[in-house]
């Protein structure tokens with residue numbers, strides 16, 4: 001098997017290596033952008049500068065915070081293909097889902113459809129909504145390799161007269177694939193069923209993510225792939241009843257309509273929102289977002305192949321799991337049988353490998369099978385994936401009870 005081809009390490013327009021633009025600990029290997037993002041130094045500096053301004057003159061800063069957040073909304077919403085007047089800043093995807101769930105009224109016996117690839121914490125929110133009204137939650141089983149057509153059909157088949165709401169991911173968390181949310185939502189709307197699209201991973205990976213998602217409400221994290229400071233997400237909706245949506249903190253803008261009532265949240269640190277346009281502009285001006293997506297895909301493909309090749313001698317099935325609708329920056333590599341079979345085990349493996357061999361990873365679990373969910377951002381290089389092979393594969397094989405060949409030879 002020829003060695004996978006990695007693109008040359010990326011550089012900024014100044015010639016500086018891209019990886020030096022992020023203040024990540026160089027003694028740690030960072031292969032899990034997907035979970036918590038990573039903030040470039042220029043964005044950290046911008047947020048620090050904003051905080052300094054707030055500290056220099058709190059009375060200048062806080063009474064004008066709504067204007068500042070509105071301006072940040074105006075600069076951020078177009079990045080996801082939305083209008084500022086349809087977009088509210090919230091701290092994260094979980095908060096956006098909570099805002100929508102808090103607004104909904106169901107009747108006893110109503111049903112919410114989620115999927116078995118949904119994000120657990122958001123599904124728990126849907127369950128709490130259902131409990132408040134004596135409704136139920138049912139998970140549509142979406143096979144790992146189902147085509148878009150099959151998935152649209154699955155949802156159409158699962159709709160019942162009692163179904164009121166669908167909660168569906170634009171990019172799934174355990175399996176890192178795109179789902180045809182617009183088609184699912186359009187078909188549901190014909191039956192009067194509303195759709196909440198969880199686009200937590202979509203900004204930056206899907207051009208105009210909110211515009212293409214469909215559904216009644218969409219949300220996405222700016223602190224994942226766009227590299228904004230953590231605590232920055234957008235909720236977007238044109239739903240006619242959107243004035244029922246309330247921020248999680250009641251505050252002075254409570255008499256304002258959606259979305260401006262979200263711009264004031266008592267005395268909070270809104271610098272995460274205000275520094276978000278700096279992150280978007282940084283990647284656009286240094287790499288271009290379209291080129292960035294292409295580069296992430298090239299790095300992800302090569303990284304996944306390198307790791308899969310190292311696991312092949314120990315696997316009955318090909319560990320590389322090519323998905324029908326992949327995203328640019330994440331890939332799934334199947335773990336040896338029995339490893340990461342539950343979410344708890346997958347999470348424990350993540351922490352063990354960080355503590356024992358200094359590699360940040362994400363392992364996911366789907367239907368009793370564990371996967372390495374590999375991430376690739378612009379700071380990742382071939383050496384990161386080589387380090388995974390050298391440091392993590394021996395640990396993974398040992399945990400799976402597999403005797404390793406004498407030396408792991410990098411292709």
Ligand SMILES: Cc1ncc(COP(=O)(O)O)c(C=O)c1O
Nearest residue numbers: 092093094095119169173198200
């Ligand atoms: C699909 C999905 N939804 C929601 C979330 C929650 O995001 P946050 O922790 O920023 O609220 C995540 C986080 O990874 C996710 O992958």
